Amino acid sequence: MTVIVSTEQVPSRDRPAFFADAVMQTHFRHNMNFLEGPRPFSASITTDQLGPLRINRVLSGPAHVSRTPRLLSHDPEAYVTVSLQRRGTPKMLAQGGRETSVVRPGDIIMLTSYGPYASMYTEPVEIVSLVLPRPALLVPDSDLHGLTGRVIRGDEGLARLLSPFLSRLADTAASHTQEVGEQLARNVTDLLATLCAEQLGHDRLDAETAQRTLLLRIRFFINRNLAHPGLSPESIARAHGISTRYLHKLFEDEGMTVSRWILRRRLEECRRELDRRGPRTPTVSSVARGWGFTRLPHFSRVFRAAYGMSPREWQARSGLPVPGRPLPDMPERGTAT
Template sequence: MKMLWSTSRYTVDDRAEAIRQTIRDRVAPVHITLPERPADVHCEVSITSIGRVQLTTALANPAIVERSARPAADDWEPCLFLGLQNAGSSTVVQDGRAATLRPGMLSFCDTRRPYTLLFDRGVDAHFFRIPVAELRLPDAVLREVTARALGGGDSAVELGASFLSRLAATPDLHTGPAAEHLAVTTLEMVRAVIADACDLEVAARAAREETLGPRILEYLRQHLTDRDLTPSAVARAHHISLRHLYAVLAQEGVSPGEWIRRQRLEGARQELAGAEAGRDAIAAVAHRWGFTDAARFGRSFKEAYGVSPREYRERPHEYRERSHES
């Protein structure tokens, strides 16, 4: 759900407190220092969620944003903020470092520790709030990249900045069928930026290993309809041994062969329930989803959903609830 907010709806004297409350309630519990003259206070904010990633775009007066030491009673989810400077400049301070950002540059700050954002000439930036748990990166890596000015020639960083800038500027992509996939892509892009920017080679290797499981799962999702998708092929694609593949996916609670079968069945079920389902033979649908034996597909489908593919295609609404419960 998208929220568009502006100080123009408030009286001049109420604007400062309105800004503080909106950011505190919707984005992060921070202290904001604003201009002393009420007439100098102005702000326009767009806040939207792309999966588990929150995107805030702000255009505002000069300000100082401070996050103090996290109190014991703070129930906010630990997050990493990725700032993308649109225009002007800003400064990020955290972990004993300070970084000045120019347009197109990126920076990180971690809500688990104090930080300060200085916008001497106003705010014109995008802020991506990402739960630390979603990144699945070691703390040593995250601490290494906070308060660093990223950009200016680093290939992965430049690619990440371009992707995030276009994503922020295209609100039609924030909702609808593509949003969930874009959220996954955004997380992967942020991980790539962090790994590329990290000075600790050992930590960078650890970061790549930490994200191997989610990357393999996303690879599986993208190649579900490939009939030659096998655990061995997946291992080769990621330059790891078959044993290591099974070990990594076991940490995700996944058995690759069974996971592929279930996801393919679900893809076939959704296609059979679609408006165009009657145009193709069931064997053709099964073939598209990687099943080479139509009879085996029928048995697996009935075992999973309690009805045959033909029965399901004829009355999908009747069996949908049963299918979801399976």
């Protein structure tokens, strides 16, 4: 369930204290000094939960935020925060002995709840922050210490893939079922561990980690290309320089065929589109074509098999979405269209 906290309904004089309390509830305790400007201070936090992963979207006016040694004892549980800068260019002043760095949109910073740090926002900012329990991130303490407070540039290496994914995940978190949300949380923590290894210059990953990383990259490739009708096991394998046979093996180890996974993701996106309400409600045919289905009767048949009703019935229903039934087995060959 999405929780939204905003200062808009709070008197101007009470907004700083109100927002500081909201930050404590969604992150942990901070000292917060809000900078005066021509307009009253304004801020909001939107929070979603995916398994153990809490995703916060923060909008804030200019402020100086710090977590001092005195505050660390008030939050005995250890957490890791991964912050993605969306808007604004704050200064990350310190954690782990790092020097001051300017954070640009798309950049990522990893922080821990058990170490002091400080940031300064001289302009309005928008930040996506992922808060996860320290044990969930399978990275040695020595490695994590080497990364805390470091600005990971969003246009380099794995961060080029991870940065837009985290941004999209924050926007769509509320649309996922509990099962999907927990799986996404596991995938995110795997990716973050891989990002840590890349940033620290680890030249070699064990075979299991390398295989898992490849599978995650393939899944991201599929997600980016779901709308293309020609997406197939052959095109996926070719794009990653592997054989189709090895691609099938990767997905067999996960208990699902490649084609079935493509179909499931397309249906999830179609279901999300059909849930949209407003003056520009999409048609069933436009939704199907928009997510790679070329034949409407086929789309209607597989949608009913997955969710127990036709796409039109789903779009017309009232109330919240119901959990989908397991998808039927799909053949290994051909496209999921």
